[in-house]
Amino acid sequence: MNLIKTLLAASFLWAGAVLADPPPGYPFVGYDAGLKAARASGKPIFLYFGRYGCAWCDHTNKQTFSDAALKKLYTENYELVYVDAESGKRLTLPSGERITEAELGVRLQAFATPLFVYLTPQGDKIVQIPGFKTVQDFRDYDRYVRGGHYKQKNLLEFLGGKS
Amino acid sequence: MRAAALLLAVLAWPAQAAWEWSAPLTVNSVRGAAVFPHLESANRRGVAVSGDTVAVVWEDNRAGSPQCYLAIKAAAAAAFQPETRLSQGECFEPVVVALGAGRFVAAWEEAGRVHVRALPGSKVLQLSDTEAAQITLAAMGDRIYAAWAEQAGRFRRIVVARLALEGDALSVKTRRPVEAKKPSDEQGWPALTAKGDGSVTVAWEDRRDHHTVPMVSHSRDGRHFARPARLTDRKSGSVDGLGAGTGAMRPTLAAWGENGIAAVWLDKRDFLSGYDVYAALDGGTRRFGKNIRVQDSFGDNMVQWHATVVGDAGGRLLALWDDARDGTPDVWLSDWDGKAFGDDVAVPAASGPGAQSDPVATLDAAGSLHVVWLDRDDTAGTRIRYARAERR
Numbered sequence: 067m068n069l070i071k072t073l074l075a076a077s078f079l080w081a082g083a084v085l086a087d088p089p090p091g092y093p094f095v096g097y098d099a100g101l102k103a104a105r106a107s108g109k110p111i112f113l114y115f116g117r118y119g120c121a122w123c124d125h126t127n128k129q130t131f132s133d134a135a136l137k138k139l140y141t142e143n144y145e146l147v148y149v150d151a152e153s154g155k156r157l158t159l160p161s162g163e164r165i166t167e168a169e170l171g172v173r174l175q176a177f178a179t180p181l182f183v184y185l186t187p188q189g190d191k192i193v194q195i196p197g198f199k200t201v202q203d204f205r206d207y208d209r210y211v212r213g214g215h216y217k218q219k220n221l222l223e224f225l226g227g228k229s
Numbered sequence: 230m231r232a233a234a235l236l237l238a239v240l241a242w243p244a245q246a247a248w249e250w251s252a253p254l255t256v257n258s259v260r261g262a263a264v265f266p267h268l269e270s271a272n273r274r275g276v277a278v279s280g281d282t283v284a285v286v287w288e289d290n291r292a293g294s295p296q297c298y299l300a301i302k303a304a305a306a307a308a309f310q311p312e313t314r315l316s317q318g319e320c321f322e323p324v325v326v327a328l329g330a331g332r333f334v335a336a337w338e339e340a341g342r343v344h345v346r347a348l349p350g351s352k353v354l355q356l357s358d359t360e361a362a363q364i365t366l367a368a369m370g371d372r373i374y375a376a377w378a379e380q381a382g383r384f385r386r387i388v389v390a391r392l393a394l395e396g397d398a399l400s401v402k403t404r405r406p407v408e409a410k411k412p413s414d415e416q417g418w419p420a421l422t423a424k425g426d427g428s429v430t431v432a433w434e435d436r437r438d439h440h441t442v443p444m445v446s447h448s449r450d451g452r453h454f455a456r457p458a459r460l461t462d463r464k465s466g467s468v469d470g471l472g473a474g475t476g477a478m479r480p481t482l483a484a485w486g487e488n489g490i491a492a493v494w495l496d497k498r499d500f501l502s503g504y505d506v507y508a509a510l511d512g513g514t515r516r517f518g519k520n521i522r523v524q525d526s527f528g529d530n531m532v533q534w535h536a537t538v539v540g541d542a543g544g545r546l547l548a549l550w551d552d553a554r555d556g557t558p559d560v561w562l563s564d565w566d567g568k569a570f571g572d573d574v575a576v577p578a579a580s581g582p583g584a585q586s587d588p589v590a591t592l593d594a595a596g597s598l599h600v601v602w603l604d605r606d607d608t609a610g611t612r613i614r615y616a617r618a619e620r621r
Contacts, residue, residue: 117497119440119465121472128471152434152441152478154363154417156321163265164295168478172586175553177503177532 087116087123088148089131093141097157097167100147104187110211111185112144115176117151123180126198133201139208145187151179160189184211192216247564247571248598248618253578256300256309256601259291260610268587268603268613270322271365271377272420272481273537275589276601276615279327281305284348285601286315286323286335287613297323297337299348304593309615315346326366326373327591328394334373336364343377350397356390356404367421367429369484373399374451376419376431379406386412387419387433391451407446407454413437420482422490427451430490430515432480438465439473443480443494447515460492460509462520475500477507485540488513491565493523493538493548503532506550506563508570523548523563523570534558534586541592545620549576549600551586558586560602576600578616585614596620 088094094114095103104111116123131137140146149157153167165173174181174194182199184192184207192211199207206225210216215224257266266289268275276285281304288297297320300312315323318340325335328347336345336356343364346353356364360380367374373392378385390404414436422430432445435457443460465474480494490511495504506523524533536550546565551558560579563570579585584605591599598618605611 117440117476118436119438119473119476121468122500124467124471152476161265162263162290164290165267166269169269172534175532178501 087118087120087127088114088146089127092131092137092146094146094148096155097147097149097170100145101158101160101189104145104185104189107145108187109143109145110187110192111147111183111189112140113147113149113183113185115149115151115171115174115179115181115183117179120151120179122178122198126180130199130201130204136201136204140204143208143212151176151181182207184216193221195221247574247621248562249621250577251617253614253616254302254308256285256312256613256615257287257289257298258300258309258311259289260612261291262608262610264289264291264610266603266611266613267322268589268601270324270589271363271418272324273479273535273589274324274326274365274591276591276599277325277327277333278304278591278593278597278599279329279333280331282331282333283309283599283615284325284327284333284335285309285613285615286325286337288321288323288337294319296320297335297339299323299325299335304617316344322363324365326368328368328373329370334366334368334392334394334399336366336375338362338364343375343379345375345392345399347394347397347399351394351399352397354392354399354401356401357388361385361388363418365419365421367423369423369425372423372425372427372451374421374423374429376421376433378417378419378433381406382411384412384415386416387431389419389421389429389431389448389451389454403452405452405454407431407433407457414439418479420480420492422482422484423451424484424488430482430511432460432482432492434478434480440465441476441478442474443477443492445480445482445492445517455515458517460494460517460520461496461498461507462509463496463498476504478504479536481537483538483540483546484542485510485546486512486542486544489540489546490517491538491540491546492517493536495533495536496520502530504534506533506536506548508538508548521570524550524552524561525563525570525573528552528554528561528573535588537588537590539590539592539598541594541596543596545592545596547590547598549588549590551588551602555580557582558584558605560585560588560600562588562600576602576616578614579604
């Protein structure tokens with residue numbers, strides 16, 4: 067009985083912590099859990115920096131992340147991390163520094179949401195991309211990141227000036 | 230080109246000349262590439278002046294885990310005394326306010342509960358029995374108030390307590406949630422002001438409208454709070470069925486003039502240029518007026534961070550924040566001139582090459598401005614810096 071109470075309490079606390087709007091059905095986790103999983107799996111991290119109530123995040127979720135093939139591509143090949151741009155929830159950077167999720171926005175100089183950040187499995191930034199993007203955009207970014215092209219070219223060079 | 234630069238310098242001179250600054254001092258004695266000091270706190274109350282003593286609080290991880298520290302100096306002293314540790318367990322977001330005659334009250338989150346202590350002297354008092362964080366303080370005469378965010382079911386809500394200090398003993402006289410009902414969504418980051426008549430005003434971030442809205446409530450006795458009102462004059466609502474509204478966060482409050490209260494917060498109503506600094510003023514009616522954009526046009530298209538407001542009974546009022554309009558983060562301030570916030574002025578020692586950010590500030594009884602900020606250096610370690618300014 068005590069175990070059930072503990073689990074219920076933990077689930078309520080977790081529900082309280084998950085405040086913002088990741089796309090439904092995706093296995094997004096918090097920053098620390100995602101970094102830990104990436105170090106174990108060797109997969110790159112796809113970090114969705116969103117804001118609670120953000121219209122463009124909502125638009126991206128409905129128009130883009132609703133695509134079943136994109137969901138499969140990103141779920142299978144990335145550790146998915148969601149960060150709330152205004153949250154006081156704490157995370158630990160690869161340097162060991164503990165900051166709030168909102169402060170991560172300061173470090174990224176995030177001026178708009180959604181902001182999408184691709185990270186190596188060690189948590190080093192590969193590229194960050196602000197604003198609404200299409201399914202094809204995310205397919206292109208996936209080729210850029212998992213193909214290792216970021217080691218030779220910046221994103222604009224890779225896309226040939228397309229985006 | 231030189232003529233244009235000269236013209237800009239001449240135009241900027243009156244604003245820069247408003248404050249005369251002391252040479253900056255370093256507050257923290259332990260630095261290193263893997264030591265990360267933070268000045269983050271609810272209402273950004275990280276520095277206070279009591280009598281002729283300056284106190285600064287912060288959190289850093291020098292001990293291997295986040296701990297809270299206090300450093301003090303006599304106003305005329307050329308250096309801060311070595312810091313003392315306030316906490317035993319993991320500690321975050323400490324605040325400090327002045328009681329007068331060289332005494333202070335500090336508060337912080339430790340091991341998931343909020344704590345308070347009078348300095349020098351008293352024992353630590355734990356204020357919350359359940360999960361709580363983001364504590365802030367306000368003091369006026371012998372009246373001390375604390376506000377924090379406390380778990381109440383699924384979400385946190387704002388609780389306000391009146392504290393009593395008798396000798397060295399702190400105790401809780403009253404402790405009330407601003408709203409009796411359980412919160413329907415998250416509340417946090419409270420800001421407080423207290424008046425000599427026993428009234429208290431509390432502002433906080435609130436997500437009941439499914440996006441982050443700064444809200445405010447006033448109490449004449451610190452126990453019974455008025456129905457919360459929005460600080461922002463932007464309405465909630467979706468756009469073409471999308472989202473719930475623009476974001477606004479981290480409200481700060483300051484008592485100002487005879488009976489005024491000023492609020493300053495970060496506001497994303499212009500969603501393409503990041504957060505801007507906005508303010509609202511209450512001249513004494515306990516109703517905040519229309520929203521005022523604080524930063525000047527040179528801060529347009531630039532994201533502002535870590536905004537705070539300070540005021541005093543003499544009517545001085547100013548806002549501080551950091552932004553990178555000149556290429557790297559600098560600390561900026563803007564004075565209220567009675568009608569509008571003036572031109573943005575870079576704090577001299579907190580601007581230029583490198584990253585200077587996260588200001589906390591206070592005005593002392595004589596109207597001097599005390600500012601503390603982070604001066605980031607990834608190799609040598611981050612310094613906590615302090616400077617004092619006198620109005621010319």
